[in-house]
Amino acid sequence: MELFLMTLTTGIMVGGIYALVALGWVLIYKCSGVLNLAMGELTLIGAYVSLSFYSMGFPFLLSLLFSLIIGFVLGVLTERIFLDRLIGEPILTVIMVTVGLSFFFKGIVELIWGTDTRVFTPPVFPLEPIHIGPLFIGQVYLWSFVAAIVLLFIFVGFFQYTRWGLAMQATADDEMAALSIGVSARFVYATAWAIAFMAAGVGGTLLGNINGLNISVGYLGLLVLPAVVLGGLNSVPGAIVGGIIIGVLQNLAGAYLDRYFPGGVKEIAPFVFMAVFLLFKPYGLWGWERIERV
Amino acid sequence: MSTTFLPCGVYHENYAQDHAWWQARFVKAKMILLCLLLFVAIPLVADAYWISVCNQIGYTLLGALGVQLLIGYCGQLTLGHAAFLAVGAYTSTLLILEFPWPQFLIDWGIAYPISIFIAAVVAGVWSVLFGLPSAKVKGFYLILTTMAAQFITVDFVITQYVSQIGGRGQAFSIPPGIIKVGPWVIDSDLKIYCMMLCLVIVCVVGLANLLRSRVGRAWVAIRDNDISAEVMGINIIKYKLLAFFVAGFIGGIAGAFWISNLAAVSPEHFPWFWSLWLVGVILIGGAGSIHGAVFGSMFMVVVMEVLQLAVIPLADTYPKLLMDFLFIKEAAFGLAICAFLLFEPNGLAYRWWQIKNYFNLWPFSY
Numbered sequence: 318m319e320l321f322l323m324t325l326t327t328g329i330m331v332g333g334i335y336a337l338v339a340l341g342w343v344l345i346y347k348c349s350g351v352l353n354l355a356m357g358e359l360t361l362i363g364a365y366v367s368l369s370f371y372s373m374g375f376p377f378l379l380s381l382l383f384s385l386i387i388g389f390v391l392g393v394l395t396e397r398i399f400l401d402r403l404i405g406e407p408i409l410t411v412i413m414v415t416v417g418l419s420f421f422f423k424g425i426v427e428l429i430w431g432t433d434t435r436v437f438t439p440p441v442f443p444l445e446p447i448h449i450g451p452l453f454i455g456q457v458y459l460w461s462f463v464a465a466i467v468l469l470f471i472f473v474g475f476f477q478y479t480r481w482g483l484a485m486q487a488t489a490d491d492e493m494a495a496l497s498i499g500v501s502a503r504f505v506y507a508t509a510w511a512i513a514f515m516a517a518g519v520g521g522t523l524l525g526n527i528n529g530l531n532i533s534v535g536y537l538g539l540l541v542l543p544a545v546v547l548g549g550l551n552s553v554p555g556a557i558v559g560g561i562i563i564g565v566l567q568n569l570a571g572a573y574l575d576r577y578f579p580g581g582v583k584e585i586a587p588f589v590f591m592a593v594f595l596l597f598k599p600y601g602l603w604g605w606e607r608i609e610r611v
Numbered sequence: 612m613s614t615t616f617l618p619c620g621v622y623h624e625n626y627a628q629d630h631a632w633w634q635a636r637f638v639k640a641k642m643i644l645l646c647l648l649l650f651v652a653i654p655l656v657a658d659a660y661w662i663s664v665c666n667q668i669g670y671t672l673l674g675a676l677g678v679q680l681l682i683g684y685c686g687q688l689t690l691g692h693a694a695f696l697a698v699g700a701y702t703s704t705l706l707i708l709e710f711p712w713p714q715f716l717i718d719w720g721i722a723y724p725i726s727i728f729i730a731a732v733v734a735g736v737w738s739v740l741f742g743l744p745s746a747k748v749k750g751f752y753l754i755l756t757t758m759a760a761q762f763i764t765v766d767f768v769i770t771q772y773v774s775q776i777g778g779r780g781q782a783f784s785i786p787p788g789i790i791k792v793g794p795w796v797i798d799s800d801l802k803i804y805c806m807m808l809c810l811v812i813v814c815v816v817g818l819a820n821l822l823r824s825r826v827g828r829a830w831v832a833i834r835d836n837d838i839s840a841e842v843m844g845i846n847i848i849k850y851k852l853l854a855f856f857v858a859g860f861i862g863g864i865a866g867a868f869w870i871s872n873l874a875a876v877s878p879e880h881f882p883w884f885w886s887l888w889l890v891g892v893i894l895i896g897g898a899g900s901i902h903g904a905v906f907g908s909m910f911m912v913v914v915m916e917v918l919q920l921a922v923i924p925l926a927d928t929y930p931k932l933l934m935d936f937l938f939i940k941e942a943a944f945g946l947a948i949c950a951f952l953l954f955e956p957n958g959l960a961y962r963w964w965q966i967k968n969y970f971n972l973w974p975f976s977y
Contacts, residue, residue: 352751402953408750409688410952413894416690416887417948424942428935542755550751578771585767588759592744595756599748 319451324572325565330458331527332564333465338520338537339544339556340472341513347489347551348509351400352412355419356517357538362422363388363518364525364534365430368437377441384518392514396507419538427532434531441526461523468519469557472512476553481508489551536584540567543591549604558602563587618971649808654801662800664916666872669807671908673865674885675892676814676901677858682890683898684822685854686834687745688754691761692889694741695734695859697881698764699866701773702730704783704876707790709776720791723871731863737764738859739852746848749837761883770878782877790871797871810868814861819901821857830854834899884941891948897958906959914947915940 338360345353363384370380399418403411442460446453476482487495488505496502517538524534544563548555570586600606618637623629633639653665674696681687706726716722741760745753774781790797797803821827829850832840841847870876888911896907919936926933951958 352754399949399953406952406956409682409894409898410956412688412751412754413890414949414952417891417945417952420887420941420945421949422945424938424940424945427938428942539758542758546752546755578767581766581771585762588762592756592759592763595748595752596744599752 320572321569323452324568326452326454327458328565328568329561330454330462330564331568332561333462333469334520334523334560335537335540335544335564336557336560337465337468337523338517339541339548339560340469340553341516341520342541342545343548343551343553343556344485344509344516345513346545347553348485349400349404349506350411351403351415352408352550353415353513354412354542355415355422355538356513356541357535358419358422358426359388359514359517360521360524360537361426361532361535362391362521363514364521364530365426367518367522368435368525368530369430371437371441377437381519381522384522385515388514388518389511392511393507395514396510400510401503401506423532423535432532434529435525436529437526455527457527461526464519464523468516472516473553485509540587543587546591546601547594549601551605552601552603555601555603563590566590616968616971619975654804659800662804663872664912666800666803666807668908668912669804669811670865670869670872671889671892671912672811672904673814673868674862674889675896675904675908676818677861677865678889679893679898679901679904680818680822680830680861681854681858683893683900683903684827684834685830685851686749686837687742687851687854688750689757689858689886690754690890691741691757691759691764691883691886692858692862693881693883693885694761694764695738695862696866696869696885697769697878698737698859699730699734699863700870700876700880701769701783701866702733702863703727703867704785704870705773705776706730707785708783717791720793720795723790723792723797727864727867730867731860734863734866735856735858735860738855738862742852742855742859745851745855758883761886765878765881765883769881774878782875784875785870785873787874803871806871807868810864814864815901815905818857818861822901826850826853888944891944893958894948895951895958897960900960902963903958903960906963910959911944911947915943918943 338356341359342353342356345351366387367380367384370383371377373380375383395418399414400411403414442457444456446455447459476486484495484500485505485508487498487500488502492502495505520537521530521534524530524537528534540563541560544559545556546559547562548557548559567583567587571583574582574586618635621635623634628634633642654662657665674692677695678689678692681689681692703723703726706729707723710726712722716725741757741764744756748756770781774783777783787798788796792806795802797806822830829840829845832843832845833847833850833854837847866881869880873880892907892911893904894907895910896905897903918940922932922936922939932939955962
């Protein structure tokens with residue numbers, strides 16, 4: 318029972334980070350219809366940038382801020398250079414451009430920062446675990462979860478209450494209608510990419526704090542896919558719930574199934590779950606069902 | 612881009628001529644020249660290095676054919692094709708190493724060809740298994756299930772379980788001399804090259820003929836619009852699964868062929884990167900034509916080799932460059948895919964078609 322509770326809490330906390338990255342993914346999809354397979358590399362870039370600033374001696378929050386700014390700039394640039402021309406192209410073209418981008422970014426990251434694991438030194442969060450009742454929770458997990466939740470609230474508030482956020486909602490809802498009332502769709506696309514870059518950067522930084530930072534943090538970008546499929550591709554609450562469910566599922570599988578199937582169950586479980594889930598509910602929990610007409 | 616214009620003065624008088632592969636004497640001459648080039652000129656002129664480059668092209672082409680069939684002809688997006696190559700390679704290796712072959716089969720050198728065939732069938736069935744979701748989902752969701760195929764097959768089943776068979780640990784080493792086709796022991800690049808040519812020709816001709824039969828037309832109909840295809844009376848589930856089977860079959864042949872070139876088979880030979888690479892190859896070559904797969908694999912392999920050749924002289928001055936070449940290659944591949952999709956979305960095959968028609972119609976191009 319204790320093991321179960323421990324795994325559950327860890328899963329929820331890691332899931333919070335997944336939810337944050339998944340939010341960025343859903344945002345791009347909702348606003349511009351781009352299915353982004355480069356999410357993992359976006360997390361890598363953000364994480365490495367903030368780690369570089371942190372090792373230069375800047376305080377953690379400041380380096381996170383720098384990484385957000387750089388993420389914003391890179392997001393706008395990526396959208397302008399690569400994806401702006403692809404509006405209305407077939408789905409395979411768009412997906413493969415993001416795959417190309419992911420290779421490009423990954424190659425660049427490896428060229429600049431190498432492939433060795435790097436850690437945030439000195440550690441950002443204290444190492445002693447916190448006791449809550451019978452549970453031990455690493456402070457890294459707890460603070461990462463708190464940070465992820467705070468950012469999630471900031472993003473959701475941004476969509477609900479600011480002018481930019483409302484413009485993005487309008488575009489996601491109906492692009493033609495949004496254009497006709499004077500919302501600039503190109504501006505919205507660029508903002509969506511910028512926000513995705515920023516969310517992914519924060520997610521990567523938090524994950525890098527947990528296990529150290531290397532290329533495999535980019536695997537997170539693939540884990541986002543089961544999360545968004547679970548929640549429904551175009552649902553923001555779905556992304557958050559899906560992220561947390563995937564986090565829990567992954568940790569539960571690691572704790573309980575590893576005995577029966579030794580080896581990488583933890584990495585595979587989300588994908589198996591997703592493949593089975595798709596057979597029964599192809600539009601996820603809250604995704605829009607598309608009715609196709611010939 | 613389907614019609615190729617015939618040169619002036621070529622008329623068809625019956626259907627047999629209209630359906631012929633080589634519709635003019637000129638085309639026949641070109642094809643004979645191509646065969647001479649492939650079978651005589653390259654083995655005579657090229658040194659071992661370029662022969663091995665050709666082998667890589669052939670391997671990439673065999674892998675890309677299945678992807679071309681799925682994506683370019685049947686419209687089923689797949690990002691997990693390396694899994695089926697891996698299944699083929701592992702089935703063949705296991706059969707060769709573990710199966711108690713009767714001695715005469717080994718002496719006659721039929722063991723390896725039989726294992727290639729069995730590997731192809733196993734890979735095809737495995738591919739159908741992961742193609743089952745295509746009955747219900749399509750587009751992006753299908754990409755996800757094929758990705759799941761990659762991770763489940765290579766990273767889990769093969770790494771954790773198949774690799775344990777025979778207690779060899781991570782990699783299956785293939786003793787030299789064990790791979791035999793007929794009287795020849797496949798031990799040099801040149802012999803691999805000959806085997807590669809035969810397999811490529813069989814696969815390309817087989818696939819090209821399949822594509823202009825009822826099956827191929829059904830696939831194209833499904834690609835263009837699966838709902839209208841169903842309305843026209845095509846059993847789309849059957850044909851989609853058939854497409855997965857054939858793609859997996861060719862993938863299995865590719866994997867089983869490639870073990871002749873490897874000293875040891877290990878899961879690292881079939882990473883997710885390789886699946887994406889194959890999709891990149893057909894996009895650069897041009898989706899929806901066999902030419903596309905050929906040009907794409909030639910382009911990608913040769914460009915990467917040239918890139919490597921360019922890096923080696925620079926390595927004296929910048930020693931770090933050689934270490935970083937893998938990353939440069941990755942970034943270059945990514946950028947190449949993006950650039951092709953943005954600026955040349957029809958791929959190299961489209962350019963080839965334009966050039967060919969220009970000469971066919973010359974000097975009266977109207």
